[in-house]
Amino acid sequence: MTEADHGDGAITPKLDTEKSRAYGDFLRLDELLNIQHRFNGAHDELLFVVIHQTSELWFKVILHEARAALQDIRQDNLRGAFKMIARITRIQAQLSQAWDVLGTMTPNDYLAFRDELGDSSGFQSYQYRMFEFMLGDRQAAGFAPQQHHPHIAEEIRQILAAPSLYDEAVALLGRNGFAIDPSRLDRDWSKRYQRHPSVHAAWEKVYRENKRYWELYEFAEKLADLEDAFQSWRFRHMRTVQRIIGDKRGTGGSSGVSYLKRALDREFFPEILDIRSTL
Ligand code: HEM
Structure with missing residues (x-):
């Protein structure tokens, strides 16, 4: 009723x-x-499970928006892509705030159920990895989560076989008359993007003549927002993990906080940040 x-x-x-x-x-x-299954009934397990599940739900929305943004960029519809990219950035800000909630969990609270996790870790979050790959950080491309779920492995293969958001941004520069080196317009997309002077020169011109190239300039700044939001999430994750487990190894088998610190050096849109030093 x-x-x-x-x-x-x-x-x-x-x-x-x-x-x-x-x-x-x-x-x-x-x-x-x-x-929200509970392993051993420890009080903080519920928070731990819910924060992971809600993050995965938001990753799902992010991937949905990112797919649509990629398509819009391919079709030179930047206005449409701007809306989706702005939404992703806001979701990331929301995800970063979740660390404030998780930060209320003490080391003791976590230790009360940590052993139940076995070797499961956010490291195996395939949606997170798909998001990194879609944006342009393909450094972890050798990493193959969920091999026992062939449809996920196939989805990852397809993402890696296609240009990333940054590759699409570089192609867009080419379509707008900038002389981009052909090696950056057609390459093995599954490999990490390598900086190129022709791309640096193109973005630099966009910024120097921003009134003339206003849409591209706005686009680049939206990508800078996205990169910032992603790095803020990584940073807050690293600090929260440090606060809870110190320098212990992660459940996924990595060195833990020192691995997460190194992840902060991984970039998505390299030349867009580089040009700030040469303007
Ligand atoms: C008590 C809370 C948490 C701890 C102690 C923790 C710890 C760690 C550690 C140590 C790693 C490195 C890999 C490993 O060895 O496991 C990692 C990776 C990761 N965690 Fe967490 N984490 C926590 C919460 C979360 C939450 C709430 C999320 C949200 C989805 C998350 C997502 C990730 C992701 C995506 C990675 C992979 C990062 C990369 O490879 O760059 N973690 N976590």
Whole structure:
């Protein structure tokens, strides 16, 4: 049974019919709220599971937006892409705020269930990896999560076989008359992008003559926002992990905080940041 407001302030109950959809049914809350499994009943396990699950849900939205943004850029519809990129950046800001919540978990709270995690780690988050790959950080491309889930391996293969967001940005420069070296317009997309002076020169011109190239200039700044937001998430993750596990090794087998510090050096849109030193 639900309730209907008749506009006069009086709320009368309304029976669910086959056609009307109750809130909980529409959102499938019964399923959603019953997948927070608990291992040993430690108090903070629920927070730990929920923060990971909500992050993965947001990664899902991010990938949805990123796919659409890539398509818009390919079709020279930058206005459409701007909206999606701005949304991704806002979601990332929200994800970064989640570290404030997780930071309320003490080392003792975490140790109460840490052993239950075995060797599972955010390191194996395939959606996170897909996001990195889509933007242009393909450094971890050798990493193959979820080999036992062939559809995920296939999706990752397809992302790596196609140009990243940054590759598309470079191609866009080419379509706008900038002399981009052919090696940056057609390459083995699965490999890491390497800086090139022709791309540096093109972005530099865009910035020096920003009134003439306003859309490209705006685009580059949106990418800089995205990179900033991503690095803020990485930084807050690293600091939160440091606060909780110090310099212990991660459950995924890495060196832990020192690995996460090194990840901060990985870039998405290299020349867009480089040109700031030469302008
Ligand atoms: C108590 C909380 C957490 C701890 C102690 C922790 C610890 C770590 C450590 C040590 C690593 C390095 C890989 C390894 O050896 O495991 C890592 C990677 C990672 N974690 Fe967390 N983490 C926590 C929470 C989270 C949350 C809430 C997320 C959200 C999805 C997350 C996502 C990731 C991702 C995506 C990576 C891979 C980063 C990369 O390879 O650059 N972690 N985590």
